[in-house]
Amino acid sequence: MNNNQSQLLWAYRTMQTIRMFEERMHEVFTTGEVPGFVHLYAGQEACAVGVCANLADVDYFHITHRAHGPAIARGADVTAVALEIYCRADGLCRGRGGSAHLHDAAKKIIGANSGVGSGAALACGSALATRHRGDGGIAVALVGEGGANQGVVSEALNLASVWKLPVVFVFENNGYAEATSADYAIAGGNLSARASGFAMPEAIVDGSDYFAVSASFAKAAERARAGGGPSFLEVRNLRMFGHYEGDAQKYRPPGEVADYRENKDCLKLFRAKVTSENWLDAAELDTIDQDVAKLIDAAYETARNAPLPDPEELMHSVFATEC
Amino acid sequence: MREKSYRNAIRETLYQEMGRDPDIILIGEDVAGGAQSEGTKNGPKKGGEEDAWGGPMGVTKGLIGEYGKQRVLDAPISEAAFIGAAIGAAAAGLRPVTELMFNDFLGVCCDQIVNQAAKYHYMFGGQDTIPLTIRTTMGAGLRISAQHSQSLHSVFTHFAGLKVALPSTPYEAKGLLTTAIRDNDPVIFCEHKMLYRMREDVPDESYSIPFGEARFVMDGEDVTIVAFSRMVHVATDAAKILAKQGIKCTVIDPRTTSPLDTESIFDSVDETGRLVIVDEGGPRCGIASDISAMVADEVFHALKAPIKCVTPPYALIPAAPNLEDLYVPDAAKVVAAVLGIMDA
Ligand SMILES: Cc1ncc(C[n+]2csc(CCOP(=O)(O)OP(=O)(O)O)c2C)c(N)n1
Ligand SMILES: [Mg+2]
Numbered sequence: 001m002n003n004n005q006s007q008l009l010w011a012y013r014t015m016q017t018i019r020m021f022e023e024r025m026h027e028v029f030t031t032g033e034v035p036g037f038v039h040l041y042a043g044q045e046a047c048a049v050g051v052c053a054n055l056a057d058v059d060y061f062h063i064t065h066r067a068h069g070p071a072i073a074r075g076a077d078v079t080a081v082a083l084e085i086y087c088r089a090d091g092l093c094r095g096r097g098g099s100a101h102l103h104d105a106a107k108k109i110i111g112a113n114s115g116v117g118s119g120a121a122l123a124c125g126s127a128l129a130t131r132h133r134g135d136g137g138i139a140v141a142l143v144g145e146g147g148a149n150q151g152v153v154s155e156a157l158n159l160a161s162v163w164k165l166p167v168v169f170v171f172e173n174n175g176y177a178e179a180t181s182a183d184y185a186i187a188g189g190n191l192s193a194r195a196s197g198f199a200m201p202e203a204i205v206d207g208s209d210y211f212a213v214s215a216s217f218a219k220a221a222e223r224a225r226a227g228g229g230p231s232f233l234e235v236r237n238l239r240m241f242g243h244y245e246g247d248a249q250k251y252r253p254p255g256e257v258a259d260y261r262e263n264k265d266c267l268k269l270f271r272a273k274v275t276s277e278n279w280l281d282a283a284e285l286d287t288i289d290q291d292v293a294k295l296i297d298a299a300y301e302t303a304r305n306a307p308l309p310d311p312e313e314l315m316h317s318v319f320a321t322e323c
Numbered sequence: 324m325r326e327k328s329y330r331n332a333i334r335e336t337l338y339q340e341m342g343r344d345p346d347i348i349l350i351g352e353d354v355a356g357g358a359q360s361e362g363t364k365n366g367p368k369k370g371g372e373e374d375a376w377g378g379p380m381g382v383t384k385g386l387i388g389e390y391g392k393q394r395v396l397d398a399p400i401s402e403a404a405f406i407g408a409a410i411g412a413a414a415a416g417l418r419p420v421t422e423l424m425f426n427d428f429l430g431v432c433c434d435q436i437v438n439q440a441a442k443y444h445y446m447f448g449g450q451d452t453i454p455l456t457i458r459t460t461m462g463a464g465l466r467i468s469a470q471h472s473q474s475l476h477s478v479f480t481h482f483a484g485l486k487v488a489l490p491s492t493p494y495e496a497k498g499l500l501t502t503a504i505r506d507n508d509p510v511i512f513c514e515h516k517m518l519y520r521m522r523e524d525v526p527d528e529s530y531s532i533p534f535g536e537a538r539f540v541m542d543g544e545d546v547t548i549v550a551f552s553r554m555v556h557v558a559t560d561a562a563k564i565l566a567k568q569g570i571k572c573t574v575i576d577p578r579t580t581s582p583l584d585t586e587s588i589f590d591s592v593d594e595t596g597r598l599v600i601v602d603e604g605g606p607r608c609g610i611a612s613d614i615s616a617m618v619a620d621e622v623f624h625a626l627k628a629p630i631k632c633v634t635p636p637y638a639l640i641p642a643a644p645n646l647e648d649l650y651v652p653d654a655a656k657v658v659a660a661v662l663g664i665m666d667a
Contacts, residue, residue: 092448096445096448101446105451110411121404125407125409125415126414129415132412156404156408159408317449320508323486323535323579
């Protein structure tokens with residue numbers, strides 16, 4: 001991993017962008033102006049950002065319904081993301097996907113994700129394609145610990161191993177799948193124990209630590225790029241909000257989120273580390289905070305005022321090849 | 324031009340298309356003939372014959388020898404994963420042809436086909452295309468009972484975003500598969516397992532048959548019979564019997580249910596005023612009742628008699644030969660349906 005200053009500044013800016021984007025979404029959602037469901041990524045930023053710190057342009061990043069953060073981490077335009085969540089004509093997917101189906105082909109941010117777990121199978125295909133081209137790329141499948149219980153995920157783990165594909169499976173264990181806790185739904189309580197059954201290396205990573213995620217992922221990515229086959233990463237974190245906005249979260253123990261915000265906030269920890277190590281200074285980070293706040297204001301303002309798709313869009317591109 | 328079986332026409336198409344486009348890969352169970360590992364810690368490489376099977380239906384035999392392991396991939400029995408992978412590969416620039424051994428196994432990979440492949444292009448605002456062909460087998464007749472004999476083309480047709488082709492002869496199979504592979508949408512290519520041995524003259528060079536353009540198998544002014552896949556032959560047999568009784572039938576093979584050449588069907592019914600639809604799928608919520616509804620909507624004025632659907636009963640497919648034969652529509656049932664509406 002590259003811990004030079006520009007990389008650190010990028011990581012901080014990106015995590016802060018996601019945090020402020022999600023905090024704002026949490027606020028505006030109550031007004032009713034955002035269509036559909038939204039699943040916020042606040043609290044989990046270090047995972048997507050730690051992964052994306054190690055991706056190259058040729059790599060594919062398969063994301064889930066909790067899509068805003070990972071899409072921004074990979075460089076999707078923040079305004080285009082906001083426009084899509086507002087289902088506007090100029091959104092990433094022309095308003096057809098909404099919050100849970102962000103997709104940006106140019107950035108190789110691959111959605112198709114609201115059937116949880118499917119990204120694991122599709123990522124095997126991206127990996128086949130990059131291997132076929134010989135461009136040195138890898139595919140990353142982000143899958144929630146809940147989605148990990150889909151049969152297709154077990155099939156994909158085996159397939160990736162049998163075909164020795166350049167894939168990294170990143171299981172983001174945020175403790176819950178909707179209201180169901182991971183310790184109930186994962187037999188034995190240890191998700192990463194499954195990796196050995198598919199003959200691939202695994203690691204459990206503290207998801208509040210950007211540096212840990214980045215280092216662990218870098219190792220898995222290197223193995224994939226070198227033709228060593230797939231790896232299994234379990235990143236442990238918590239979400240700071242509900243499963244979706246409007247979730248009263250009564251299934252969570254009292255104080256869980258407050259404690260997490262206090263002691264395991266990846267942004268706070270990142271700031272403390274880089275300032276105490278004298279890698280970056282606090283004033284620089286404050287400037288980023290102010291810049292990002294402006295960017296978020298502007299993105300939401302644009303999205304709120306942008307037009308919905310034209311009615312004729314309903315029938316547009318049902319098929320790619322018209323007959 | 325040589326006489327070729329339906330099976331060989333399909334193999335020749337795969338061979339030719341793979342030669343033309345290096346981004347075409349094949350994925351499926353046993354498609355490379357039954358691959359073996361290089362040996363594991365539990366034992367050395369097994370010594371059996373490579374490409375022993377050539378695919379479960381023998382369709383892909385020899386392709387691994389020609390195009391190698393990187394392009395002809397044997398998959399574990401994991402339809403959801405390997406069809407999902409084929410979708411991911413298609414989105415990422417390859418042109419995969421994958422094999423779903425029996426269309427009945429839609430049950431285990433439905434999510435990938437229906438929620439991923441069909442929706443990818445539209446839901447993401449047209450950013451990517453999914454140039455994917457899923458070859459699968461359909462149809463009753465092998466006495467292999469209810470889990471390996473269904474005709475599920477109507478089910479696939481329900482989902483906007485999928486194209487569905489049903490070749491009824493070797494010539495059709497080659498031309499339609501060429502189109503399927505070159506098309507930029509996911510295509511379900513339904514091979515009827517009772518047609519693999521059918522033979523006819525098929526050009527050696529490649530050619531394509533456009534989707535959504537029906538084939539007029541016979542022309543006649545009294546009745547329009549629309550039929551798909553193997554039922555085209557049943558309908559044609561019936562039409563020949565009826566011709567001897569002075570009843571002239573038009574037999575239409577629409578070739579694809581999505582897109583569907585409704586124009587040709589409507590025009591023909593406009594002329595004949597009578598319509599019989601013959602299909603091997605179930606009678607409820609199927610392509611036969613679908614066409615019947617569309618014709619009733621659009622050309623009701625031309626109808627001289629009720630529309631008749633000849634399909635199997637609303638039952639499951641039994642293995643017992645006598646029962647299976649009773650289940651599948653035959654020429655006698657088509658003749659009876661036509662005679663039933665001739666007086667009107
Ligand atoms: C196949 C499938 N089943 C159920 C759902 C409904 N659903 C949406 S998100 C979710 C929870 C997913 O949990 P997890 O994978 O841990 O991701 P998280 O929401 O925690 O990010 C469920 C059950 C779905 N989208 N897809
Ligand atoms: Mg979860």
